[in-house]
Amino acid sequence: MKSLEDLKRIREEAKKKMTMRLDDEQKYRVVVGMATCGIAAGARPVLNELVEQVAKHDLPVTVTQTGCIGRCSLEPIVEVFDREGNKTTYVFMDAKKAKEVVERHLMRDEIIEEYTIGAAE
Amino acid sequence: MPDIAMHLLDIVFNSIRAGAHLIRITILDSESKDALTCRVEDDGCGMDEATVEAVQSPFYTTRTTRDVGLGVPLFKEGALQTGGSFKLTSKPGTGTLIEAVYVKSNIDCPAMGDLAETLVTLIQADAQIEYEVNYTWDEGSFGLNTREIKEILDGVPINEPEIILWLKDYIREGIKR
Numbered sequence: 001m002k003s004l005e006d007l008k009r010i011r012e013e014a015k016k017k018m019t020m021r022l023d024d025e026q027k028y029r030v031v032v033g034m035a036t037c038g039i040a041a042g043a044r045p046v047l048n049e050l051v052e053q054v055a056k057h058d059l060p061v062t063v064t065q066t067g068c069i070g071r072c073s074l075e076p077i078v079e080v081f082d083r084e085g086n087k088t089t090y091v092f093m094d095a096k097k098a099k100e101v102v103e104r105h106l107m108r109d110e111i112i113e114e115y116t117i118g119a120a121e
Numbered sequence: 122m123p124d125i126a127m128h129l130l131d132i133v134f135n136s137i138r139a140g141a142h143l144i145r146i147t148i149l150d151s152e153s154k155d156a157l158t159c160r161v162e163d164d165g166c167g168m169d170e171a172t173v174e175a176v177q178s179p180f181y182t183t184r185t186t187r188d189v190g191l192g193v194p195l196f197k198e199g200a201l202q203t204g205g206s207f208k209l210t211s212k213p214g215t216g217t218l219i220e221a222v223y224v225k226s227n228i229d230c231p232a233m234g235d236l237a238e239t240l241v242t243l244i245q246a247d248a249q250i251e252y253e254v255n256y257t258w259d260e261g262s263f264g265l266n267t268r269e270i271k272e273i274l275d276g277v278p279i280n281e282p283e284i285i286l287w288l289k290d291y292i293r294e295g296i297k298r
Binding site for chain 2: 045
């Protein structure tokens with residue numbers, strides 16, 4: 001059973017990781033659309049998978065949330081921004097695809113063409 | 122929306138967008154009373170009477186990306202469909218209270234869903250917002266106060282991935298019967 005005491009240990013681990021990450025500039029920013037359209041289409045498990053994988057692999061990546069991206073019929077939508085501001089838009093996402101985006105795009109810099117908005121249209 | 126936790130996520134995002142600093146989420150889940158009450162109170166910008174009416178219509182939204190807003194209407198319909206009730210009160214500059222009561226034994230009553238994932242998704246969205254969560258059932262209750270958590274965290278942001286993952290497990294264990 002977890003108690004608030006355990007949180008102190010996690011806090012120390014998080015502190016160590018944060019200092020390491022500061023030296024290492026954030027490489028990607030990942031944005032998940034979390035409006036009614038996104039949530040209804042399954043954005044919550046996508047977001048949670050991204051957060052979990054980023055923590056697991058300790059990646060220099062920030063995961064954030066936004067409202068309606070404007071293409072409701074293509075939700076869940078995940079946008080990946082690199083340091084130069086280039087954007088890749090992934091559509092019809094699910095937790096499994098999100099894991100793949102982490103492993104291929106965020107870890108190996110490989111854009112997964114077949115999940116992009118370009119391939120869907 | 123497949124379950125109540127998903128509705129809740131959607132509804133609380135309205136509070137976040139209303140600029141709330143403190144959001145109180147109360148769930149009373151009682152088999153003996155055959156009722157599940159889901160209440161969200163915020164100190165956001167609030168709404169005037171006309172807006173309170175308007176948000177209950179699917180043809181109202183504040184967003185500019187499209188013309189319909191289904192969050193509140195879906196939440197309301199879901200509760201009313203079970204023979205339950207719905208209440209929305211608000212005051213500009215003070216905040217908003219939204220409450221849906223579901224009749225648990227009704228065939229249309231949705232499942233609770235993954236409340237832990239909904240809560241950590243909200244906490245992850247904006248580390249500045251404080252949450253007071255209380256989940257009560259017939260035999261027990263679980264409470265979470267982000268201010269208390271932040272005190273323990275001693276400067277580590279509450280939405281660091283490691284903290285979010287820990288909180289998810291902590292909440293899951295806390296609400297398990």
